[in-house]
Amino acid sequence: METGVACFARGTILPTIASQHSTSFASPWSVSPSFTTRALRVMPRSSFKVSKAQNSSFVTKCEIGESLEEFLSKATPDKGLIRLLTCMSEAIRTIAFKVRTASCGGTACVNSFGDEQLAVDMLADKLLFDALTHSHFCKYACSEEVPELQDMGGPVEAFDPLDGSSIVDTNFTVGTIFGVWPGDKLTGVTGGDQVAAAMGIYGPRTTYVLAIKGFPGTHEFLLLDEGKWQHVKETTEISEGKMFSPGNLRATFDNPEYDKLINYYVKEKYTLRYTGGMVPDVNQIIVKEKGVFTNVISPTTKAKLRLLFEVAPLGLLIENAGGYSSDGTKSVLDKVIVNLDDRTQVAYGSKNEIIRFEETLYGSSRLKSGVPVGASA
Numbered sequence: 001m002e003t004g005v006a007c008f009a010r011g012t013i014l015p016t017i018a019s020q021h022s023t024s025f026a027s028p029w030s031v032s033p034s035f036t037t038r039a040l041r042v043m044p045r046s047s048f049k050v051s052k053a054q055n056s057s058f059v060t061k062c063e064i065g066e067s068l069e070e071f072l073s074k075a076t077p078d079k080g081l082i083r084l085l086t087c088m089s090e091a092i093r094t095i096a097f098k099v100r101t102a103s104c105g106g107t108a109c110v111n112s113f114g115d116e117q118l119a120v121d122m123l124a125d126k127l128l129f130d131a132l133t134h135s136h137f138c139k140y141a142c143s144e145e146v147p148e149l150q151d152m153g154g155p156v157e158a159f160d161p162l163d164g165s166s167i168v169d170t171n172f173t174v175g176t177i178f179g180v181w182p183g184d185k186l187t188g189v190t191g192g193d194q195v196a197a198a199m200g201i202y203g204p205r206t207t208y209v210l211a212i213k214g215f216p217g218t219h220e221f222l223l224l225d226e227g228k229w230q231h232v233k234e235t236t237e238i239s240e241g242k243m244f245s246p247g248n249l250r251a252t253f254d255n256p257e258y259d260k261l262i263n264y265y266v267k268e269k270y271t272l273r274y275t276g277g278m279v280p281d282v283n284q285i286i287v288k289e290k291g292v293f294t295n296v297i298s299p300t301t302k303a304k305l306r307l308l309f310e311v312a313p314l315g316l317l318i319e320n321a322g323g324y325s326s327d328g329t330k331s332v333l334d335k336v337i338v339n340l341d342d343r344t345q346v347a348y349g350s351k352n353e354i355i356r357f358e359e360t361l362y363g364s365s366r367l368k369s370g371v372p373v374g375a376s377a
Contacts, residue, residue: 025261046160068208068221069228073342075215084180086151089208089221089229092176092200095124096223099174099202124176173203175279186340191312191333199279199317207232209283218321233287238323238350241290242270245281247305248295255298261360278305282314282348286321292349294357303343307335313345324354328361 072082099120180196181189198210206223220233244265252259273291275281284289297303305311305315315325315332324335325332326347336343347357351367358365 002258002277011294047298062219062231062234064231064234066231067336068231071219071221071231075212075219081180081212085196085210086185086196087093088198089200091128091130092208093206093223093227095127095176096199096202096206096310098123098127109320121362128176164213172275172277173201175202175278175283176200177221177279177310177313179308186308187337191307191315192331194312194316194333197313197316199283199314201279201283203280207283209286213316213320216320218317221349228368229264235286235289235321237289238318239290240350240352241288242268243288243291244270245274245284245291245293246272247274247278247281247293248301249296251296251298251301253298254300255296257361258294258296258298261294261357262295264360278310278314282318285323286317287350289321290350292347292353292357294347295362296347297345303345305343305346307332307344308337308340311335311344312337314348315346318348323349324351324367326354326358328358332368 005069062074069082072085074081139215145201177192177199179194181193182195183189183193194213196212198208198212201207201209202275208221208223208229209218210221211218217234217236219231220235222232225231242265246262246265249262252262271279273284277294278293281293281323285293295305312335318325319331319333327335328347330347332344335342347354349357355365355368359368
């Protein structure tokens with residue numbers, strides 16, 4: 001289960017911030033996080049500046065082994081964004097401990113969308129709301145489990161606190177996802193408007209993976225025994241490689257194009273790496289620097305993944321890492337968020353895998369002209 005929160009902040013942003021299509025923001029921010037995914041909107045006390053790598057001399061090379069604080073000081077000049085990403089890292093650290101020690105043998109309640117929800121999911125939701133309250137940077141917060149704006153006394157944020165919470169009891173990896181937009185709205189914006197996105201991964205190791213718009217790469221930080229975050233990996237390219245994570249396989253029953261794509265992966269002897277959790281499945285593409293994740297709809301299986309809380313933030317993480325995303329015809333970062341609960345099909349991966357995905361499902365790809373490749377050939 002996942003929980004999402006939307007928040008409007010006066011100061012720095014916590015999780016995800018939604019933008020108003022501008023690189024200088026004096027209006028609220030929005031964030032969309034979850035326990036794997038969350039979305040937040042926050043309003044800074046002062047204007048929020050985004051430096052673009054190609055136009056700014058501020059961007060410097062970050063080093064493996066640096067602390068999170070050292071990395072952020074190089075990655076962005078905006079102290080509000082630094083504060084927000086730091087606050088979120090503290091919440092993720094606490095959630096990691098709670099996940100390890102939580103009892104989750106049964107269902108606690110049902111969320112507003114009718115999804116089954118475990119007690120640990122609500123715990124993560126509370127921790128994220130608490131972090132936003134104590135940060136003094138969030139005015140309104142809205143989570144996937146509490147989809148109405150909550151007055152937090154500061155900026156705006158939206159998030160899904162615990163993605164994959166339904167598999168916590170089996171000890172599978174789960175995570176938190178959030179995105180950050182400038183402005184005071186979480187609708188009428190696109191994933192491309194995000195200024196940052198991140199996810200916390202709770203597995204054998206606890207990691208914090210983040211991307212900052214305008215700063216090269218997607219960066220992984222490892223939670224050390226002493227509670228500090230250390231920069232351990234930078235991903236700038238997603239290469240070709242035969243590894244696939246096929247979500248919603250039931251759609252192959254009445255979506256012949258998706259069935260054709262899955263059969264292609266099997267015939268070509270791709271390695272199956274699918275956990276049932278979106279965070280670990282997408283994170284492995286970033287860590288392994290190869291592969292493809294798909295979650296496709298059909299006439300009888302509607303879209304489940306939420307654009308605001310999950311799909312858009314992960315889209316920024318993948319594309320900043322040098323990969324590509326698609327809803328079948330366009331990058332998920334180009335999709336306009338009309339409603340907080342908008343859902344979509346999605347694929348993430350290397351360029352050729354996204355070309356194959358688009359051509360197989362729809363006959364052509366925006367990324368390539370000419371002869372179809374792979375399963376659509």
